[in-house]
Amino acid sequence: MLKESFVAELADIVGDSHIRRAEGDLVPYARDATPLFSRRPDVVVFPGSAAEIAEILKLATRERVPVVPRGAGSNLCAATVPLSGGVVMVLTRLNRILEISPDELLAVCQPGVSTAELGSAAAAHGLLYAPDPGSRTVSTVGGNIATCAGGLRGLKYGVTRNYVLGLEVVLPTGEIIRTGGRLWKDVAGYDLTRLITGSEGTLGVITECTVALLPMPATTRTGVAYFTTLADAGRAVAEVIRAGIVPATLEFLDQTCINAVEDFAGLGLDRTAGALLLFGDDGPAEQAAASVTRIAEICDRMGATGYTLAREVAESEELLAARRCALPALARRGPMTILEDATVPRPRLAEMVARIDEIAARHDLVIGTFGHAGDGNLHPTCVLHPTDEAAIARAHQAFGEIFSTAIALGGTITGEHGVGAAKLPYLREQLGEEHLALLRRIKTAFDPAGILNPGKLGS
Numbered sequence: 001m002l003k004e005s006f007v008a009e010l011a012d013i014v015g016d017s018h019i020r021r022a023e024g025d026l027v028p029y030a031r032d033a034t035p036l037f038s039r040r041p042d043v044v045v046f047p048g049s050a051a052e053i054a055e056i057l058k059l060a061t062r063e064r065v066p067v068v069p070r071g072a073g074s075n076l077c078a079a080t081v082p083l084s085g086g087v088v089m090v091l092t093r094l095n096r097i098l099e100i101s102p103d104e105l106l107a108v109c110q111p112g113v114s115t116a117e118l119g120s121a122a123a124a125h126g127l128l129y130a131p132d133p134g135s136r137t138v139s140t141v142g143g144n145i146a147t148c149a150g151g152l153r154g155l156k157y158g159v160t161r162n163y164v165l166g167l168e169v170v171l172p173t174g175e176i177i178r179t180g181g182r183l184w185k186d187v188a189g190y191d192l193t194r195l196i197t198g199s200e201g202t203l204g205v206i207t208e209c210t211v212a213l214l215p216m217p218a219t220t221r222t223g224v225a226y227f228t229t230l231a232d233a234g235r236a237v238a239e240v241i242r243a244g245i246v247p248a249t250l251e252f253l254d255q256t257c258i259n260a261v262e263d264f265a266g267l268g269l270d271r272t273a274g275a276l277l278l279f280g281d282d283g284p285a286e287q288a289a290a291s292v293t294r295i296a297e298i299c300d301r302m303g304a305t306g307y308t309l310a311r312e313v314a315e316s317e318e319l320l321a322a323r324r325c326a327l328p329a330l331a332r333r334g335p336m337t338i339l340e341d342a343t344v345p346r347p348r349l350a351e352m353v354a355r356i357d358e359i360a361a362r363h364d365l366v367i368g369t370f371g372h373a374g375d376g377n378l379h380p381t382c383v384l385h386p387t388d389e390a391a392i393a394r395a396h397q398a399f400g401e402i403f404s405t406a407i408a409l410g411g412t413i414t415g416e417h418g419v420g421a422a423k424l425p426y427l428r429e430q431l432g433e434e435h436l437a438l439l440r441r442i443k444t445a446f447d448p449a450g451i452l453n454p455g456k457l458g459s
């Protein structure tokens with residue numbers, strides 16, 4: 001239980017209208033997009049400035065009260081579940097785009113701006129904000145930076161960290177620091193911008209983001225190829241890269257996902273296919289068209305059972321929608337989906353998919369797999385019932401085996417969703433004790449009282 005005097009001081013900082021304590025108001029902040037994890041906070045605050053955040057964190061450090069920063073709460077690793085109660089700090093009031101600079105190819109925004117909103121603001125100036133998570137209409141730029149979100153354009157454009165130039169960050173002890181800035185070249189000091197990117201709200205609260213933009217590609221072209229097995233699709237991916245093509249999009253769905261998407265969206269996909277490869281490229285019209293045509297030819301040569309190329313932008317968008325709706329489509333198959341995020345070196349993709357299928361069958365589970373074939377990032381997704389405790393236990397066992405397999409194949413337990421509370425038990429196997437001990441020392445340097453998002457990274 002929080003002391004009344006603590007809550008009164010919080011209310012003084014943010015104002016009575018920006019604090020919630022009623023039981024019903026706390027419920028939505030007990031969870032994020034991760035099933036099986038929930039814990040109600042004691043209080044939720046909605047600060048309106050870095051100065052208020054600094055005051056809150058000073059107070060929390062003094063009183064040893066946990067604080068969990070939260071953007072849209074769309075993460076898939078229980079990163080915003082307040083495991084020890086305390087304060088959930090929601091950053092969505094900090095929602096202003098402060099600057100789009102076509103001269104410097106950058107944007108400055110507050111952390112609560114949605115990814116899609118920043119993308120649209122950049123597009124209005126003929127510029128591209130490249131990070132493109134499937135959740136972009138809801139996720140925030142601050143949340144994307146704190147998780148180093150990836151997305152559908154990762155192969156060609158990289159992930160969020162490749163675009164973060166500078167941050168304003170409030171430390172748990174209340175100091176406000178700036179890391180990096182507007183420069184593409186700046187090696188003064190340790191690279192704290194990179195350290196805070198992906199730190200999952202455990203080192204500081206991001207209050208301003210300076211991100212790089214690119215000239216908007218003239219056009220995007222997309223195509224889809226079908227294969228008998230995902231292993232065949234994996235071999236085609238390897239061949240595309242070997243041919244020197246680095247397309248903007250190279251995504252796959254397995255048969256379970258194809259059928260789920262078709263039931264959900266009725267896009268006319270080939271339900272008989274064992275796997276689907278969605279490919280796309282952007283750039284000047286002729287170049288983008290030539291690129292997708294070459295990819296289609298390679299798929300054909302590598303045994304595709306069929307392919308189609310989108311004739312116009314609207315058709316391209318429909319194909320991309322097939323990939324984007326994979327999770328909601330699978331979610332309709334059962335009341336609960338556990339979506340995971342293992343990643344392996346690209347040449348091991350087909351092997352990893354085969355291992356996932358074998359593990360799912362052995363544990364008698366429905367696991368559909370989709371993901372970013374271009375960067376070896378798979379999202380095995382288990383569909384089950386929340387009251388079926390035996391199946392949930394089998395799913396935990398199965399995912400443990402999937403993560404161990406990913407590590408054994410030279411991969412990682414998370415390519416883009418983060419560690420949060422959900423993956424923490426598996427981190428030691430990947431990083432080892434000495435590495436974990438260093439993470440803990442870094443965490444202590446930033447957060448000596450251990451108040452910021454406890455029970456997650458650095459714990």
Ligand SMILES: Cc1cc2nc3c(=O)[nH]c(=O)nc-3n(C[C@H](O)[C@H](O)[C@H](O)COP(=O)(O)OP(=O)(O)OC[C@H]3O[C@@H](n4cnc5c(N)ncnc54)[C@H](O)[C@@H]3O)c2cc1C
Nearest residue numbers: 071072073074075079134135140142143146150200201206
């Ligand atoms: C349908 C769906 C599709 C998705 N697709 C993708 C995808 O393609 N790629 C991908 O990478 N992820 C994807 N995700 C996961 C999720 O959207 C990302 O992790 C996203 O970056 C989270 O942003 P958020 O604003 O919701 O952050 P939250 O979930 O609120 O928070 C995530 C983490 O960031 C911290 N945090 C948030 N804001 C701040 C801040 N201002 N300062 C410090 N720490 C902060 C939190 O403490 C937490 O640790 C998807 C999720 C869903 C539901």
